[in-house]
Amino acid sequence: MSDKTREICFSFACQPIVDTVERRVVSFEMLVRGTHGEPAPTVLKAISENDRYIFDNKLRERAIEVAAQLGVKCNLNLNLLPGCLTGCDDALAATIELAKLHGIGPERLVIEVTETEIIEDLSRFSAVINEYRALGVMVAIDDFGSGYSGLNLLADFMPDSIKIDMSLIRDIQASGPRQAIVRGIVRTCGDLGIDVVAEGVETEQEWRWCESEGIQLFQGYFFAKPGFESLPLAFVPN
Amino acid sequence: MINLIHLIYISAATQVFSKEDLVQLLDRARANNADRDISGMLLFEEGSFFQILEGPPAEVERLYAAIEQDSRHSQVVTIIKEPIVRRAFGEWTMGFPDVSPSDLNEIVGTNDFFSGGTAFRDCSPGRAKKILSAFRDGRWRSHLDPAMQETHATRAAFPLNSLGLARQGLQVAFQPIVDMEQQAIISYEALLRGPNGEHFPLLEGDIDEADLDRFDIECRGLAIAAAASLGLRVSLNLNFVGREPGYSRAAIQATLDAAGRNAIDPMHIVLEIRKEKVDLRPDAFIRILDEYRAAGIRVSIDHFGAGPSSLTQLESYRPEMISLDEQLVRGIERNGPRQAIVRGLLQTCNDLGIDLVAKYIETIEEFEWLRAEGVTLFQGNLLSEPEVGQLPDARIPGNAHELTQ
Ligand SMILES: Cc1cc2nc3c(=O)[nH]c(=O)nc-3n(C[C@H](O)[C@H](O)[C@H](O)COP(=O)(O)O)c2cc1C
Numbered sequence: 001m002s003d004k005t006r007e008i009c010f011s012f013a014c015q016p017i018v019d020t021v022e023r024r025v026v027s028f029e030m031l032v033r034g035t036h037g038e039p040a041p042t043v044l045k046a047i048s049e050n051d052r053y054i055f056d057n058k059l060r061e062r063a064i065e066v067a068a069q070l071g072v073k074c075n076l077n078l079n080l081l082p083g084c085l086t087g088c089d090d091a092l093a094a095t096i097e098l099a100k101l102h103g104i105g106p107e108r109l110v111i112e113v114t115e116t117e118i119i120e121d122l123s124r125f126s127a128v129i130n131e132y133r134a135l136g137v138m139v140a141i142d143d144f145g146s147g148y149s150g151l152n153l154l155a156d157f158m159p160d161s162i163k164i165d166m167s168l169i170r171d172i173q174a175s176g177p178r179q180a181i182v183r184g185i186v187r188t189c190g191d192l193g194i195d196v197v198a199e200g201v202e203t204e205q206e207w208r209w210c211e212s213e214g215i216q217l218f219q220g221y222f223f224a225k226p227g228f229e230s231l232p233l234a235f236v237p238n
Numbered sequence: 239m240i241n242l243i244h245l246i247y248i249s250a251a252t253q254v255f256s257k258e259d260l261v262q263l264l265d266r267a268r269a270n271n272a273d274r275d276i277s278g279m280l281l282f283e284e285g286s287f288f289q290i291l292e293g294p295p296a297e298v299e300r301l302y303a304a305i306e307q308d309s310r311h312s313q314v315v316t317i318i319k320e321p322i323v324r325r326a327f328g329e330w331t332m333g334f335p336d337v338s339p340s341d342l343n344e345i346v347g348t349n350d351f352f353s354g355g356t357a358f359r360d361c362s363p364g365r366a367k368k369i370l371s372a373f374r375d376g377r378w379r380s381h382l383d384p385a386m387q388e389t390h391a392t393r394a395a396f397p398l399n400s401l402g403l404a405r406q407g408l409q410v411a412f413q414p415i416v417d418m419e420q421q422a423i424i425s426y427e428a429l430l431r432g433p434n435g436e437h438f439p440l441l442e443g444d445i446d447e448a449d450l451d452r453f454d455i456e457c458r459g460l461a462i463a464a465a466a467s468l469g470l471r472v473s474l475n476l477n478f479v480g481r482e483p484g485y486s487r488a489a490i491q492a493t494l495d496a497a498g499r500n501a502i503d504p505m506h507i508v509l510e511i512r513k514e515k516v517d518l519r520p521d522a523f524i525r526i527l528d529e530y531r532a533a534g535i536r537v538s539i540d541h542f543g544a545g546p547s548s549l550t551q552l553e554s555y556r557p558e559m560i561s562l563d564e565q566l567v568r569g570i571e572r573n574g575p576r577q578a579i580v581r582g583l584l585q586t587c588n589d590l591g592i593d594l595v596a597k598y599i600e601t602i603e604e605f606e607w608l609r610a611e612g613v614t615l616f617q618g619n620l621l622s623e624p625e626v627g628q629l630p631d632a633r634i635p636g637n638a639h640e641l642t643q
Contacts, residue, residue, distance in 0.1 A: 146550050151543040151583070152565055155575040167550060176247070176317030177553035180589035185549070188582030192575060 005051040009035045010043045010059070012066040013226035016234045017077065017197060020207070021216040025234050027075035027110060029219065029226075030063035037228040053084045053091070060095045068102035070231050077110045077140065081117060085128045092132050107136030112163070114142045115153055126157045140197070145185060159194060163219070166200025173205040186213055204237065240532045244278070244292045244326070245302055245319040246369055249311040251285045263310070276301060277327045281373070287311055288373050290366050292325045317369055318590070320556050323505060323534035326366040365558060368591030407433030408457075410464045411624035414632045415475065415595055415617045416641060418609060423643045425473035425508060426629055427617065428461035435626050455489050459496040462507075466500035468629045472643045474502065477510035477540060490529055504534040508559060512540050520554060527555060538595075543579065552590060560587065561595040561617070568598070571607040584612060605635045 014028040032040045047055050060078050067076050076099075084091040096106050111129070118125050118141070129139055138160040141153070146165035154162075164185060172178045189196045198210045201220030210218070224234040253259075260282060271277065276293035289305075291298050298319075306314050412426040458476050465474050476493075497504050509530060527537050536558040539551060544563035552560070562580065570576045587594045596608045599618030608616070622632040632641045 146548060151549070151579050152563060154579055155566065155573065158575060165550070173313065174315050175553070176315050177556075177590060179315065180586045181549045181552055183589065184582035184584075184586030186582075187585050188578045191578035191581060 001051050001054050002048050005047050005055055008043060008046050008055075010062065011035050011037075011229055012063050013037065013228045014067070014070065014072070014231050015219060015226035016224050016232065017075075017217055017219045018223050018234045018236060019216055020211060020218055020236050023236055025074055026217065027077050028067065028072055028231065029077035029112070030067060030079075031226050032059055032063075032079075033226075033228060053081060056081045056084050057091055057094060061098050064095065064099050064102055064104065066229060068104065070229070072104075072231065075108045075110050075138075076104065077112050079112045079142070081113075083117070083120075085125060092137070096132070096135065096137065105136065106132070107138075109136075110138045110140050110160070112140045112142045115144060118157065119153060122153070122156060143199075145181065151188075154188065154192065154194070158192060161195035161197055161217070162189060163197040163199045164215075166220070169198050169200055169206055169210065169220075170202070171206065173209040179209070182210070182215075183213060186215060190214070240295055240321045240528060242292065242322050242325070242532075243295045243298055243319060244290060244322050244366055245298050246288075246290050246317040246366060247302070247314055248289075248317065248373075249287045249314040251282070251287060251310065252312050253310055255282065255310075259310075270301075274301065277325050279327050288370075290327060290370070292322065292327060292366075295321075318365065318556060320365075321528050321532040322364065322366075323532070326364050365591040368593075372589055372591065408460065409433070409435065409626050410461045411435070411626045412465065412468075412629050413617060413624035414622050414630060414641075414643070415473075415615055416621055416632045416634070417615055418634075419614045421634070421639075421641065423472055423632055423641050424615070425475050426465065426470065426643070427475040427477060427510070427624075428465065429477070429624050430457060430461075431624075431626050455492040458489075458493050462493075462496040462500050462502055464627075465629070466502055468627075470502065470506075470629060470643070473506045473508055473536075475508045475510055475538065486526075487529070490526070490533065493530075493535070494533055505536075507534075508536045508538050510538045510540040510561070511555075511557075524554060543583070549586075552586065552592065557592060559593040559595060561597040564598040567596055567604055567608065568600075569604070571603040577607070577611075580608070580613075581611060588612075602635050 011033050013031045013033045015031060016025040017027040017029060018024070019026050032043050034042050060080070063078055064076070078095070080092075092111070096109070099106065099109060111132075113125075129137075133139065140161045140163055141159045142163050143165040144162040145168050162185070164182060168178050168182055170178075172182060186196055188194075195217060196215050197217040197219060198206075198215050199219050201207050201210070201218050201222045203222055206220075207218060207222055223236060224232040226232070255263075264280070267280070271293075274293060274297045276291055276297055278290040278292050280290075281288040291301060293301075409431045411429045411431045413429060414423040415425040415427060416422070417424045461476055462474065493507070493509075494504055496502075497507060511527075530537065537555065538559035538561060539555065539557045540561050541563040542560040543566045551557075560583075562583075566576050566580060568576075570580065584594060586592075593615055594613060595615040595617055596604075596613045597617045599605050599608070599616050599620045601620060605616065605618075605620055620633075620635055622630045624630075629643055633639070634641065
């Protein structure tokens with residue numbers, strides 16, 4: 001790691017993922033922030049290209065420490081650059097060990113990756129990640145539907161959950177195409193037993209439309225903004 | 239220049255509509271629409287409105303803005319807004335299915351329109367009609383407020399234009415796309431072949447960057463001329479280099495000119511696009527696609543489900559057609575994930591009036607599985623191999639029946 005990267009200071013914000021049917025928080029996604037809560041890009045852009053993967057591991061470790069300090073009882077969603085795994089097979093092993101030390105078992109870890117990232121080296125990625133899945137770690141595909149089609153991906157690599165990209169959720173109650181696309185996704189995932197999370201939900205109408213289609217996991221400002229170094233309460237209307 | 243668009247939406251009534259209320263709404267709508275050159279139709283069923291508006295873009299948008307604000311309904315959901323070549327409901331300033339307002343009693347349920355009446359059959363085919371069919375089949379209704387609801391080359395023998403390509407011996411093979419519902423060939427995909435009928439895997443770099451524009455245009459011209467000389471009566475799917483230049487204004491004009499010279503109706507041309515070859519920004523790309531559309535040319539996303547095709551493109555590019563990627567259909571009868579993916583896609587496409595073509599079909603098992611799920615459009619060696627210099631017939635799998643165009 002370069003000195004420049006080593007000096008980067010950062011911390012985390014936590015945003016809940018809620019199950020609105022069971023009315024409970026199922027997980028917190030750990031989102032990187034500056035030490036004063038600055039948005040993620042201020043931290044990430046400071047990293048030199050060569051250090052991306054090492055730094056990514058460091059991020060996850062710190063995320064676990066923050067979550068443990070805050071006393072998270074539910075699952076933890078952690079972001080991963082798939083290159084980390086293919087570059088270094090045991091990248092996740094360190095994460096898992098550290099989590100265990102803090103009393104967080106692997107079955108409570110959800111690793112988030114984007115479809116575009118996975119597809120770069122799919123076979124290698126699935127081989128490595130599947131070893132971790134054997135330990136109980138879950139995998140979520142982030143930003144689903146937006147980038148590379150995640151469709152073929154689902155045939156070759158089946159995640160535990162997908163997070164529907166917020167561009168598809170935005171104003172869905174008024175957009176026929178988005179509704180048709182999301183219905184298709186829900187149908188496919190329902191058939192495959194893949195959990196569906198609607199991301200970036202900002203309004204009650206967006207939430208109600210999704211819920212009426214059978215989606216029960218949500219994340220977004222409507223329920224709770226990310227809390228800097230804190231576990232925010234989630235709001236779920238009746 | 240886009241002269242005509244259609245806009246389709248659904249909404250939920252916020253009040254109980256009596257006959258009189260509907261007649262009043264319609265009278266006003268009809269008078270206004272006639273003045274504004276707007277046609278279309280309005281359906282009202284158990285508290286849901288379904289309306290198709292056709293007309294000049296500015297007029298349609300202005301009207302829609304007013305309609306959206308109308309407090310007699312809410313939950314207005316836009317299904318689609320796109321350029322069209324001709325109206326599907328040209329005669330109707332605002333059709334209220336097939337019946338005069340005095341018979342409103344009978345039409346409130348719209349059954350007449352869909353089953354007994356001839357109006358549904360008489361409206362021009364196209365996306366509006368497909369979405370209308372989806373509505374008829376119960377789609378688009380579930381979200382309304384419940385309270386308000388009750389290479390086998392026979393060498394080319396076609397006359398070629400004086401194109402460089404033909405001189406280099408490039409040829410075009412054709413492979414049919416079959417509609418199982420109509421039991422008919424609805425289109426031929428044109429595939430580029432080498433001088434000996436060999437596959438023509440055109441690689442980047444085979445052609446100078448500077449020549450791509452011309453090459454693409456020539457390919458289309460070659461395919462159009464070949465198809466016309468063979469007596470094409472159905473549609474033609476064009477799928478060539480598909481590089482950015484192919485999406486230029488000049489290419490649009492050249493494609494239309496080639497169609498004109500060969501007496502092929504642009505409405506019979508389907509452009510198969512592969513986004514990864516296009517470097518244009520999405521909005522610029524969409525503008526170009528819309529220009530093709532305004533001329534009647536339809537757009538298909540090829541290899542859907544693979545590579546950079548994304549679900550959001552179904553919204554942004556509004557294709558009339560998509561074709562499934564080979565990987566998705568291969569051995570689908572024994573592959574659960576592929577089945578689930580195709581089921582979801584079918585649902586999305588049905589809802590949006592997008593035709594879904596199952597391409598690369600090689601086995602009877604693949605065919606039968608897809609057919610049973612409701613896929614109607616098929617292409618692949620099981621039905622017919624591509625042939626140079628002819629528009630080949632197709633075999634209906636599992637059946638001795640042969641189809642000609
Ligand atoms: C479901 C629905 C469909 C409508 N369709 C039309 C229409 O096709 N044309 C129209 O002029 N007004 C239509 N309206 C009425 C408009 O919202 C608005 O009241 C009307 O254009 C105002 O006309 P005016 O300016 O002549 O008073 C519709 C209203 C509803 C609720």
